[in-house]
Amino acid sequence: MSYHRRRNNHRGYEDDFRREVDETPEQKLKNTIIKMGEVDPVQEVPRLAKQLREEPALNAPVIAEGFRIAVTEQPFKIPYYAALLRELYDPPADAEESTSSSPTLGRQILEDFWKGFQASLDKLVWREMRLSIQLFAHLTIAEVITTQTMFELLRSFAAVLDEFGVSHGRAKKAALCASEGLMISGSIIKENPSINVIDIMSTIQAYIESTIDAKKLVQPTVALHSDSVTVESADELLDAALSALQILNASDFAQTSDSFPQPYINAPRPITAPFELPSVLVPPEVIELDSLSTDSGEDALVKKEEWPEFYIRIFDNDVSPDPTTPVGYAVRTGLLDLIDIFEVNRKECARLLLEFPKWTLPGTFKPRPGAPPQEPVSGKDWQLESTLIETILSTLFLLPESSHKATYYIALITELCKLSPSTIGPAVGKSIRKLYNLLADGLDVEIALRFVEWFSIHMSNFNFQWVWKEWMPDLELSLQHPRRTFMRRAVDFEIRLSYYDRIIKTLPEPMQNPDLKLVPAQAPGPDYEYDDPANAYHDAAQTVLNLIRGRAKADDVIVHLQGLKNSLETTDSDTNIDSVIRSIAVQSLLHIGSRSFSHFLNAIERYLPLLRNLAGGGISSGGSPNFEARKDILDAVIAFWKYTKHMIVIVCDKLMQYQIVDPTDVVAWTFLHGRQYVSTQDSSSLEAYQWLLLKGALDKANGRVVIARKRVTALRKEEDDNAARAKAKDQAAMEVDAETKPDVPIIESAALTTALKAFATLTREQKSALSRALDGFVDCLVSQTKPNPRAGEVILEKSWHNRVNWDEKEWLTWETWGWYRHFCRLYSPYLRNYAQTLGTVSFAKVGPSGDPAVELFRKIWNDATGQEA
Template sequence: MSYERHGGGFSGGGRRRRRDDYDNYEHRREAQESPDQKLKAAIIKFGEVDAEQELPQLAAKLHSQELSSVPAIAEGFRLAVTEQPYKIPSYAALLYDLSIPANNMNHAVGGEDDEPAGFTKPSLGRLILDDFWKGFQAYLDKLAWRETRLCIHFFAHLTVTNLISPQSMLGLLQSFTAVLDEFGVSNGRAKRAARCAVEGLMRACALFLACYSAGRVLKEHSASAVIEMIASVQAYNDSVVAAKWLVHPLANLQFPKIPVDHADEILDCAVAALKTLDLSDFVDVSSIFPQPYASMSTSTIVPFDLPSVLVPPEVIELEVLSTESSGDAPIKKEEWPEYMLSLFDNDVTPDPKSPAGYAVRSDIIDIVEIFEVNRKECARILVEYPKWSVKGTFKPRPGDPTDSPDRIPLLGRDWQLESTLIETILGAQFLLPESPAKPIYYTALITELCKLSPPTVGPAVGKSIRKLYAYCADGLDPEVLRRFAEWFSVHMSNFGFQWVWKEWVPDLALPAQHPKRIFAHRALELEVRLSYYDRVLKTLPQQFQEPSAGAMPDQAPGPTYEYEDPSSPHYDAAQGVLNQLRSRTKPEDVLVYLDTLKNTLSETADVSDDPDTVVRSVTIQSLLHIGARSFSHFLNAVERYLIVLRALSGSPEAKIHVLELVSSFWQRSRQMVGIVFDKLMQYQIVEPADVVAWVFAHNAGGLNWDLLRGAIDKANGRVVVARRRVATLRKEDDDAHARAKANANGGADAAAMEVDAETMHDPQVTQSEDSPQLVSALKAYAAVTREQKSTLARVLEGFIHALRSSSDTARRVITADAWDGHASWTDEEWVAWRTWMWYKHFCRVYSPYLRSFVTTLTVVSFSSLETATDDAAVLLKRIWRMSTGQE
C-alpha cells in the first residue's frame, strides 16, 4: 500500500468527517432556534448588505407568516430600532411596505376569509405597529430614556410615510415638553425629555417637508403648538446656567460667564439646530436624514393614531445612598448638562449646532453607548456609518469607488469620518463630572478603530492629541487633563510609545506647575507604569530626559528605605525590627520587642528623637521594605501584623505620621502611595478623614486629587456596603416576624397578613424585637455615616482654608480679568487656580452626598464664611450653593 494512497485517503476522509460534523452542528443549532427567533434575527440583520435589495424578500417572508407571529415580528422591530438606530429609516421603509393594502392580498394575515361585505382586515404593518406601541409604552413606564427616544425617532419617520397621523405625533411630543414644567424637575429628567421632544420634532417636520411639497405637516397642523414646544425647551435650557457653568470643561471662575468656544452642550446644540430649522421654515432640510421611503406613495394608507401618554414620574435610584435625617431614604444620582469638547473646525467635522451636524453627532453617540458591550462590533459599525447616512455627508475613504475628481459633495458637508468619530468618542470620554461609561472603554474603542484603518484613523488621533494639548494652556479642566493623560499613556502603550515629543520641547521653559508641564509629567509617569522606565526614557528627546526638565525622574520608580545605609541613625534598631518581621515572629512578641526597644531608646542619653516616633518609623518602614517585593508580599505582611500597626497608630498624630512614612518610603512611586493608603484605610489603620488631612497638609505643590478622591470614595463606599447589609438583614427580620406571626395565628385571614406585612416594611415603625445581627448592623451603619459626614466636612474645611489663606498673588486668579493674563502666571498662581478647579470638581462630582448633608455641612464648614465678603469667600459659597441646589 503506497504512502500516497494511505495518506490521501486518511486526509480526505478526515476532511469529510470534519465537514459532516460542522454541518450537523449547524443543523442542531438551527433546530434549537424557534421560528419566532428566526424571524427576529432576520429583522435585526436586515440591511447588512443592501437594504434596498433585501426589503422585498424580507417583506415577502414576513407577509407569509401566521397571525400568531405578529408579536415576535414587533419585538424584532423594537430590538432593531433600539439597538441599531442607524437603521431606523430602513425599518420605517420596511414597515411601510408591510402596511400597503395591495401587498397584503392573498397572504396569511390579509387573505380571503368569510368576512362581512365592506370589512377590511388591518394590514400586517398596522398589526405590527399596534404591538410595537405596547413595547414603547413599556419603555416609557420604565423610564428607559434612550429606548424611548429612539422609538420616537421611528415614529417620526413613520409620520412621514403617513403610517402615523401628524396630530397624534404632535400630542406625543407635547407630553414630553410638559415634563419641563414639572415642579422641581431634575436636570437629568428634563434633559432627556427635552431631547425626546426636540429630536422627534426635528425629524417629523424636516422629513415630511423633504418628501412632500405640501410639507411642514406638524407645523401646519398647529404652528402655535410647535412654536410653544420650542419656546418651552429654550426656557428650560436658559434656566440651567449655574449647572452649565459648573461642568464646562474649560477654565472659568467668573460666574455666569461661560466660554462659547471649544465646547458644545448637547441640549444647547439641539435647541440651536431646531431653531435653525424653524427660522428657515423647515425648507433647507432635504439632506439631513436618510429617506429610503421618499418615493413611496401614501395615498392608500389610513394613519395610525398614537394613544395619549403621560410621562411617569421619576423613580428613586439606589446608586447613591445617604440621607441627613433617617439614613434610610436613598437619593438619586445628580445629572448635569453635557459639554463635549470640539477639536476640529466645522469644515472637518460636523457642527453640532447645525441640523445635519446634530443628527450625525447624535447617531454616533447612540452607537457608542449601545455597543459598549462589544467594542470590536462598535468600531466596525462606526467605520461603516456613511453607509447609513445621506450620501455625500462624508468624504470617501482612500480607494473607495465613489472617490473621484468629479464627485460633488453635499453643500456644507464633505466631513472627515475618522476625525468625526475620534472627536465624538473623546467628547464622551471627557464629559464632566463623569463619563457615561468607563474611560477605558473609549480608549479601547479608539484602539480598535486604529486597527481597522490605521492610515486614516491614526492622523485623526494625532491631531486630537495636539489639540487637547493646546487646550491645556487654555484652561482645560484638571479632571479632563487627568483623563487625557490616562488615555494618551494607554494609547501610546498600544502603539509602541511612538510620539513626537520634540514638538513639545519648547514648553519645558514654562513654569513647573503649568498645565502642559503637569500633563507631560503625568503622561510619562503612567507610561512607565505600563512599561519600563528605561524603555520609555529611550523614546524621549534628550531635553525630556534631563531630571531638571521635571518630566522624568532620575531613576526608576521604587522604594526608598531610610535605614538601608549602615551609617543611618537607628540602623541597628531597624535591623532588629526587620529581623523580627522576616522571621515571622508572632505579633504579640513583636509588640513586646518594640516596648523593649522603646525603653532602650529612652535610656540612651544622646538620642533627641521621641522614642515612640523612632519605633514607629523603623517598624513601618521595615514592614514596607518587606512588602516592597510584590503586592502579595505587602498584603501578607500587613495582614500578619495588623495588631502591631494598630498599636502604632493609636492617636490622630500617629496616624498622620504613618501616612508620612508611607509617602516617604514610596516617594518615587505615587501609584504605590495610593495603593498603600487604600489598604491602610481598608484595614482601618487610618481613617479617610486622616488621609484628607494629610493631603491638604501637603498642598504646597498642588493638590493630590487621586489620594483625596480615594479617601472620599472609601468613606462613601462603606456607607453603601453598610446600608445594603442593613437592608438584607431587615428583610430577613421581617420575613422571620411574618412567619412567626403566621404560625401564631394558625392561618389568619390573608387581608390581615397583608396589612401586617405593610406595617413591617414601614420605615417609621420600629420592630419590637430586632435580631442581634440587625442591631449590630444598624450601629455600624450609623458609625460609617458619621465617618462619611466627617470626611466630607474635612474636605470642605481643607478647601476653604487652602483657598482663603492663599497669598495675594494666588488670589488674583479669581479676579474679573485674571484669565486674560494667564500666560504670565507663576507656579503659585497655577497651583491656586488648579486648587480652585479641584474644589469645583469636588462639589459637582459629590453633589448627591453633599446635598444629603447640606444643613450639617453648611453649619460646620461654612459658618466662618457667613458674613465674609472677600472674593474667595463669595466664590466658595457660590460654588457650594450651586452644587447643592440652593442657587
C-alpha cells in the same frame, strides 16, 4: 478510529447540531429583520417586505419583537425600518380586492410595537423610548402615523419639563425625546394649522434657562473670573438640540431632508388608514423611600446627580459636524448612541463606526480612499476619522464623570487604529495637539488628568511613539504650567506602564536632563531609608526587618518594638522615638512586601495586629485612637514610595480597607501633611496626585455607607416579611379562637440592631470625611487664619489674561480651585445631605464677604448643593 477521535468528531457533530437546533424559526425570523441592510438597505427593503408577508399571520408579534430589538440596538437603521413598515402597512399593489376587515401585517406589527413602547414607558427605559419615538417620527413623515397623535406624544414628554422639582436627568431625557421627534417629523406636523410647534420649543428653552448655575460647574474650559456659560470649545447637549430645532423651524423644517435619511419619502401609494398613537402620560420617577437618617436628621438616601452634558469640540466645523446644526446634531447623536449601545463589544463598535457613512446621506463624509465617487446630497464632506475621535473623546471627557469606564473609550480608539491605522492615526495625533493647546486656556483639571491618562495608555499601545520635540519650547514655561505638568505626568504614567530606561530613550536628549524635572532622576522603586548603614537607626531597623522576614509572630514583633523603644529613649531623648518606631516598623513591612502586589497583601494581612497596634497610638498608648500615630504611618508610606507615587495611592487604599487608618485620617493628612507627595512644598494648594488620594478616601467613606444602607434595607425587609407572615398566621388562629389576643410589639433582631449601629457609625465617618475635605479647601483658598493672597488674584480677569507670566504658586492655586470645583460637583449628592451643617461649620473660617475669592468659593458651593446665594 481511536476513542479520542471518535469523541472529538462526536463533539463537533453535537456543536453543529446544537447551533442548528438552538436557532428556532422565531429567532431566524427576528435575525432576518435585525440583519437587514448588511449589503444595500434600499434594495433589501422591498425584498424583505415580500418575505415577511409570506410568513404566517401568527408571526406578527415575533416580527414586532424583531423590530423592537433592531430599532433600540441599531438606531442608525431606523429610517430603513420605517420604510419597511411603510411597505408592510398597506396591502401590496397587486393584491386582490378583499372584503376582509383584518388589519394588514404592518398595522399588526405597529400595534405590537406600541405595546412594547408602553412597557418601556411604564419602566422609564429612556433610551428605548427615545429611539422608538424616532421611529414614530419617521413613520409620521411616511404618513403611516397621524400628525396630531404624534404631536400629542411629543407634547406629553415636553410636559415633563414643567413638573415641580423635576430632576435634571429626567428632564434632559424627556426633552431629548420631544426635540428629536420634532426634528424628524416637524415638516409634516407644522403643516397642520391647529398645531403650534413653538409650544414644545418654548418649554425646552425655559427649562434650559433654569440650568445656568449647573452648567457653570461642568464646562470643559474654565474662566474662574467669568459667569458666562457660553463656551466656544464645547456644546451642551440640550442647547445643541434646541439650536438645531430653531434652525429647522426658521426654514419650516425644509432642512430635515438634508439631515435625516428618508428612504420612504417616494412611496408610490398614500396610506388609506393611518395609525393613531394612543394618548400617554409619562409616569413619575420612582422615589425609593428610606427611613434611614443621618446623625443630624438629614435624609440619608443618595441619588446620583445628573448634570448638563458638555461635549468638547476639538476640530473646526469644516472638519467635524457642528452639533448645533440639524445635520451636525443628527450625526453626533447617531454616533453617541452607537458608542453607548455597543459598549459591550468594542470590536464590533469600532467596525460599525467606520461603516457609519453607509447609514448617512451621501456627501456627509469624505469618501474613503479608493471608494467610487458619489453625488453629494448634504454637501458637508466632513472627515469621518476626525469626527469619530472627537466624539469618543468628548464622551470620555464628560463632567463630572463619563458614562462608561475610561478603559472602554481608550480601548475603542485603539481598535479603530488597528482597523484603519493610516486614517485614524493622523486624527488621533491632531486631537492630541488640539487638546494640548487647550491646556493653558482653562481646560478643566479633571479633563486634563483624563487626557494625560489616555495619552500615556494610547502611546503604550503603539510603542510610545510621539514627536516630543514639538513640545520642547514649552520647557521654558513655569514648572507648574499645565503644559509642563502634562508632559511630566505623561512621562510618569508611561514609566508606570513600561520601564524607566525604555521611556527615557523615547525622549529627545535635551528632555532627558533631570534638571528640567520632566523625568525622574532615577527609576521608580522603593526607598527604604534605613537601608543605609550611615542612618542612625540602621541597626535597630535591621533587627525589625529580620523578624518580619523570618515571619515572626505579630505579638513577638510588638514586644521587640517595645524593647527597642525603651533602648532608643535612653540614648536619644531629643527625638520623638514613637514616630521613629512607627516609621521603622511600617517601612520594614513595606520593604518585605515591595517585591510584588501579592507579597504586599500577604505582609499586610500577616501583620494586621501589629499595624493596628501602631495605628492605635503605638507601643505605649494601649491602642487608644491617635491621629498622630496614623499620620506617622502615612508619612512612612510616603517616605518609602516617594519615587513611585501611584503606590502611595494603592497602599493608602489597602490601609483604609483593613481599617488601619480611617478615610478622615487620609483626607486630613492629604491637606496638612502630604506636601512631600508633590514637587512643591507649598502648603496651600492641591495637585492631581493629592486629589487621587483625597478621592480614594472619600469614595471609601461613601462606599461603606452605601453597603451598610443596603444591608440595613435587606434586613428590615426580611423582618417586615417575617412580621407579615406571623400576623397572617395569628389572624388565621384568631378566627378559630374567639379570644382576642393583644398585638405583640415587634422587636428588632440582633442583626438589624447591629447593622443600624454600623450604619450610624459609618454615616458619621462619611460626614466627617466630607467636612474635613471642605475644611481643607477652605484652608487652601479662603481661610482667614491662613491667608493666601494669590487665591483671590487668579479669579480676576486682569490676572487670568496675564497668565503667561504666572509663576508656580499661581498655577498651583488655579489647579486647587479646579479640584475644589470637581469635589463639589462630583460629591454633590452627598454634600446636599449635609449642606446646612457642613456649610455653617466650614464657612465660619472664610475671609470677608467682599473678597472675590470668598464670593467664588460660596458660589461654587451653592451651585453644587442647590443652596440659595
